Amino acid sequence: MKSKVKIATTSLAGCFGCHMSLLDIDLRLLDLVQLVDFDRSPINDIKRVGACDVGLIEGGVCNAENIEILRDYRKHCKILVAVGACAVNGGLPAQRNHLDLRDILEEVYQTSPGLAPGSAIPNDPELPLPLNKVHPIHEIVRVDYFVPGCPPPADALWKFLTDLIAGRTPVLGHGLLHYD
Amino acid sequence: MSFLLDGEEVPFIPGQTIMEAARAAGKYIPHLCWDHEFAPHGSCKLCTVKVDGRFGAACTVAAHEGMNVDNRSAELDDKRRTLLQMLFVEGNHFCPSCEKSGDCKLQATAYELKMMSPHFDHFFPDRPVDASHPELLLDFNRCILCELCVRASRDTDGKNVFALSGRGIKTHLIVNSPSGRLADTDMAATDRAASVCPVGVILRKRRGFKVAIGNRTYDKAPISEQPQ
Structure with missing residues (x-):
C-alpha cells in the first residue's frame, strides 16, 4: 500500500475559521483520512510537529511564539501552505499595523472606560511578546503555496489538497479563488 | 480594416485605440485606469500588450492595419500579476x-x-x-x-x-x-x-x-x- 501523506496544521494569529472550513468538507473527511495522516494539528492536539509532507498554516504572525512555531513548521514540512487571508496578507489582525503598539496596549488595558482600578498591561513572562506589526507568513519563511479566502471555501481546500496529494499543481478556478 | 489580437482578427475604425477596438469586438484586455466613458490615462499599465514585439498600453496606442498584438500571453500576464501585487502591497487591501x-x-x-x-x-x-x-x-x-x-x-x-x-x-x-x-x-x-x-x-x-x-x-x- 502507498504510504499516506503526512499533514500538520496550525493556527497562528488566526481565528480557527480556516480549520472550521477544513472540517466543512463534511463526509469527504472520511475520504481524506484514507489519503493522509495528521501530525501536529488542533484536530488531534499533538504538541510538537514531526517530519511532514505538508504543513497548512492558518493566521499571520503577530508575536514571538508565532515566529518560533512557523519556523518549526518550515523546518519539518516539505511543502508549506499559507491558508486563508491572515496567512496570505495579515488579514484582520494586520489592520492594527498603522497604529502604535504601545498606544493600543495602553488603550485596551489602561485607559479605556470600565476597567478595574489598577489595571495594567499584562506582563507575565509566559506571554509571548507581541510584534510591532502583524506579518503575512511569507515575510518570515519561504512559502510554497497560497490558498486565499476568509476563510477559503471547503471546496477550495478539498480541491487544493486532492490536487496536491495526486501530484498535480493545485489550481483554483472561478468561485474557488476569492480573497473574502 | 483589422489587426490580429492573440491571432484573432479584430476590425477597427481609424482613430480607435487597440483597447476600443478590442472592446467593440468583445475581447478582454486587462485594465484598471481605463473606462470607455473617459479619455485614456495610460497610468496603470495593466493593459500593456506587445505590438509587433514592442510593449505599449492598449488604451493609448492607436490600432493600425495588419498589426500583430499579443494580449493574454504568459509573459504579459506574469507582468500584469506583478503590477497587481505591487498595487495590493502599497495600499491596505483587506477584502474580507x-x-x-x-x-x-x-x-x-x-x-x-x-x-x-x-x-x-x-x-x-x-x-x-x-x-x-x-x-x-x-x-x-x-x-x-x-x-x-x-x-x-x-x-x-x-x-x-x-x-x-x-x-x-x-x-x-x-x-x-x-x-x-x-x-x-x-x-x-x-x-x-x-x-x-x-x-x-x-x-x-x-x-x-x-x-x-x-x-x-x-x-x-x-x-x-x-x-x-
Missing part, C-alpha cells in the same frame, strides 16, 4: 472587511490573473478615512491612483472635486476643498464620480453588504466574461 468586495475591479482582475499571494512585503500605510460627507465615504486605504474619479468629476460632473497630489511613491488622492474634507465640496451622491471608483475608495453610505455573497458582480462570472 471591504464593502466593495465582489464588485471590485482590482480584486476581479487579480482573480483573472490568478494572483495567489501579494508576493512583496506590505507597506501597511497609514491613510485616514473621510466620513464627513452625509452620503459618501472616502476610504483612501484602497486608492490605486487610477484618476477615474478625477476625470469623472472634472469632465462629466464639471466639479473638479478630486486631484492627485505629491510625486512618486508619495502620490495620493486629495479632495479639492480648503479643509480637504469631502463635506466641504459640492459633490453629490448622484455625481458620476460617486459611482466610478473601480475599488472601494468612494462608497455610498448605508449600502454596504446589501447584495448577498454569490450575487455580486464578479461572483457570477469572471471579469473577462463580462461587458467592459
Whole structure:
C-alpha cells in the first residue's frame, strides 16, 4: 500500500475559521483520512510537529511564539501552505499595523472606560511578546503555496489538497479563488 | 480594416485605440485606469500588450492595419500579476472587511490573473478615512491612483472635486476643498464620480453588504466574461 501523506496544521494569529472550513468538507473527511495522516494539528492536539509532507498554516504572525512555531513548521514540512487571508496578507489582525503598539496596549488595558482600578498591561513572562506589526507568513519563511479566502471555501481546500496529494499543481478556478 | 489580437482578427475604425477596438469586438484586455466613458490615462499599465514585439498600453496606442498584438500571453500576464501585487502591497487591501468586495475591479482582475499571494512585503500605510460627507465615504486605504474619479468629476460632473497630489511613491488622492474634507465640496451622491471608483475608495453610505455573497458582480462570472 502507498504510504499516506503526512499533514500538520496550525493556527497562528488566526481565528480557527480556516480549520472550521477544513472540517466543512463534511463526509469527504472520511475520504481524506484514507489519503493522509495528521501530525501536529488542533484536530488531534499533538504538541510538537514531526517530519511532514505538508504543513497548512492558518493566521499571520503577530508575536514571538508565532515566529518560533512557523519556523518549526518550515523546518519539518516539505511543502508549506499559507491558508486563508491572515496567512496570505495579515488579514484582520494586520489592520492594527498603522497604529502604535504601545498606544493600543495602553488603550485596551489602561485607559479605556470600565476597567478595574489598577489595571495594567499584562506582563507575565509566559506571554509571548507581541510584534510591532502583524506579518503575512511569507515575510518570515519561504512559502510554497497560497490558498486565499476568509476563510477559503471547503471546496477550495478539498480541491487544493486532492490536487496536491495526486501530484498535480493545485489550481483554483472561478468561485474557488476569492480573497473574502 | 483589422489587426490580429492573440491571432484573432479584430476590425477597427481609424482613430480607435487597440483597447476600443478590442472592446467593440468583445475581447478582454486587462485594465484598471481605463473606462470607455473617459479619455485614456495610460497610468496603470495593466493593459500593456506587445505590438509587433514592442510593449505599449492598449488604451493609448492607436490600432493600425495588419498589426500583430499579443494580449493574454504568459509573459504579459506574469507582468500584469506583478503590477497587481505591487498595487495590493502599497495600499491596505483587506477584502474580507471591504464593502466593495465582489464588485471590485482590482480584486476581479487579480482573480483573472490568478494572483495567489501579494508576493512583496506590505507597506501597511497609514491613510485616514473621510466620513464627513452625509452620503459618501472616502476610504483612501484602497486608492490605486487610477484618476477615474478625477476625470469623472472634472469632465462629466464639471466639479473638479478630486486631484492627485505629491510625486512618486508619495502620490495620493486629495479632495479639492480648503479643509480637504469631502463635506466641504459640492459633490453629490448622484455625481458620476460617486459611482466610478473601480475599488472601494468612494462608497455610498448605508449600502454596504446589501447584495448577498454569490450575487455580486464578479461572483457570477469572471471579469473577462463580462461587458467592459
